[in-house]
Amino acid sequence: MSLGLLPDVPPGLPGVPVASDAAALAAGCDLVLGHREGALSLWHPGGPETPLFVDFAGGRTGYRVAADRVRHEKLVRAMGTLPENGVVIDATAGLGRDAAVLAAAGWQVLLLERQPVLHAMLSDGLRRAGALTQRMRLVNADSVDWLTSHPVAAQAVYLDPMFPEREKSAAVKKDLAWLQQLSPIEETAGEALLLEAALTAACKRVVVKRPLRAPLLPGRKPSHQLAGKTVRFDVYVTG
Missing domain, CATH: 3.40.50.150 (Vaccinia Virus protein VP39)
Known part of the structure; x- marks a missing residue:
């Protein structure tokens, strides 16, 4: 499994640094980690799914x-x-x-x-x-x-x-x-x-x-x- 890491993620995580979803797709990444609407989120690059993030209140x-x-x-x-x-x-x-x-x-x-x-x-x-x-x-x-x-x-x-x-x-x-x-x-x-x-x-x-x-x-x-x-x-x- 290949994970793309956008520039706004915490340092030190395992994965491939990428600049965008398009770059993650080009690099063959299965998932991307980055921030969406203020939350550290996981998603499939180019996919229709809603990003996955930890939410204790909603x-x-x-x-x-x-x-x-x-x-x-x-x-x-x-x-x-x-x-x-x-x-x-x-x-x-x-x-x-x-x-x-x-x-x-x-x-x-x-x-x-x-x-x-x-x-x-x-x-x-x-x-x-x-x-x-x-x-x-x-x-x-x-x-x-x-x-x-x-x-x-x-x-x-x-x-x-x-x-x-x-x-x-x-x-x-x-x-x-x-x-x-x-x-x-x-x-x-x-x-x-x-x-x-x-x-x-x-x-x-x-x-x-x-x-x-x-x-x-x-x-x-x-x-x-x-x-x-x-x-x-x-x-x-x-x-």
Whole structure:
């Protein structure tokens, strides 16, 4: 995968410097990173798709984090009765959408993201996130390494490892396809290590988001599950 970097992106990111969309197409870039309407965004050069960026306040995420909505989220219910301002680690932060829900529910959220482009997009999203930033902290780190070096670091750890998407929504396919180009799906052995590291770092529970009919992460059966129409949450009680 070749990524074109426009001149206005943060320094040090992996990719090919380009001056424009046309230059990115000429260079054979699959995606372009640059600023669109004040947000660090990812898009297909010359394509019709809407650029992808981290947005904690608008769209679907804005609806989910609304005060009258957030407590109804299945993710929040899966976390159970964690203490107010308790620490939750989102070890697979991605675009940060679920992390925003956890923060809006009243917990302190540590976002772990190792992929440098996603980390830069998250950092840019936090810059524009308003009050939510008081309960969100971003760390550029490999999750397995970080979790194993910080044993019992949080009340809960949240995992949403990427899984091949079968839904027909064009928006879902675009988001997933572009994220997978940046950060490929983890092998089974890597998923097992991630779950083991999460269980080490969570003093109360680990919550894993999976497509409804996807297999369990290898290594241990969950204590219980909370299922919705298309996804489920596997809950591993640790204490």
